[in-house]
Amino acid sequence: MTMTDQVGLVIIATGVLFDLLGCIGMVRLPDVYNRLQAGTKCVTLGVCLILTGTAVMADATPIRLKAVLCALFVLITSPTAAHALARAARVSGIRLWEKSVADQFARSK
Amino acid sequence: MPQTAFALFTAVLLLCCVLCLYRIARGPTAPDRTVGIDILGTVVVGFCALLSLVTGKDYLMNVALVWALVSFIGTLALARRLEWQHDND
Numbered sequence: 013m014t015m016t017d018q019v020g021l022v023i024i025a026t027g028v029l030f031d032l033l034g035c036i037g038m039v040r041l042p043d044v045y046n047r048l049q050a051g052t053k054c055v056t057l058g059v060c061l062i063l064t065g066t067a068v069m070a071d072a073t074p075i076r077l078k079a080v081l082c083a084l085f086v087l088i089t090s091p092t093a094a095h096a097l098a099r100a101a102r103v104s105g106i107r108l109w110e111k112s113v114a115d116q117f118a119r120s121k
Numbered sequence: 122m123p124q125t126a127f128a129l130f131t132a133v134l135l136l137c138c139v140l141c142l143y144r145i146a147r148g149p150t151a152p153d154r155t156v157g158i159d160i161l162g163t164v165v166v167g168f169c170a171l172l173s174l175v176t177g178k179d180y181l182m183n184v185a186l187v188w189a190l191v192s193f194i195g196t197l198a199l200a201r202r203l204e205w206q207h208d209n210d
Contacts (some may be wrong), residue, residue: 013123021126024171028130031164034171035140040162044152047144050162055137059167063185066170075173085189088199093159093196100200101152104207 017033020069027061043109044101052094059086127175129146132172155199162192 034054038047061082067076102117141164144157166185173181 017123021123024130025126027167028133028182031137031167032133033162035137035160038144039140039189044150044156047153047171048156051189054158055163059163060171062167063170067175074175074179075177075182078186079170082166082170082182082186082189085186086163089189089193090163093193093200096197096200097152097155097159100155100203101150104152104203106150106152108127 017069020065022065023068024065027058027065030061032058032060034058043111043112045098047106048098048101049096052090056086056090059083093116104113127171129141130171131168134164138168151203154202155196158199159192162188162195166192175178 023085031054034051035053037050043048056083060083063079063086067083070076070079088102108115138161141157141161145154145161148154148157166189169181169185169188173179173185
């Protein structure tokens with residue numbers, strides 16, 4: 013087992029851990045907005061780390077290139093989708109959790 | 122040693138998928154379910170990359186790329202539908 017493999021394994025393990033924590037947060041947190049932020053941030057970072065580890069460990073160049081491309085794509089699209097979703101939830105009248113402390117969207121209207 | 126580690130990673134990612142499916146099935150409102158679908162799509166991209174690394178198959182990375190694209194467009198469409206549904210009520 014080479015040094016590169018060890019580094020890749022550590023990166024992938026970190027990514028999988030972030031994925032697991034994000035999904036647990038998505039199940040446990042109280043309302044849509046909390047779930048969205050836990051899920052989006054943790055899972056985006058986790059998947060990007062898994063793809064980076066794949067790019068480090070893979071021995072074929074096409075897999076490496078596609079992994080880097082995919083990581084960049086996920087990094088751009090996932091926050092965009094989360095923003096659209098949070099806005100849609102707020103516009104369609106989903107209430108915030110009663111212990112939430114700030115609502116910038118209502119103040120901006 | 123790498124095979125054991127990969128088996129563990131696969132099991133954890135499957136657990137993540139099950140948690141997402143739980144949120145999709147349970148979620149009290151429509152946006153909750155949409156969040157679950159969005160996160161499930163992102164997790165599956167990582168899953169495809171891991172499978173591609175283990176099996177050495179090139180095409181699984183293509184699956185991951187297309188899955189990321191379709192998941193993004195699907196989430197945007199569902200979000201737009203939620204707004205539209207509210208406007209027309």
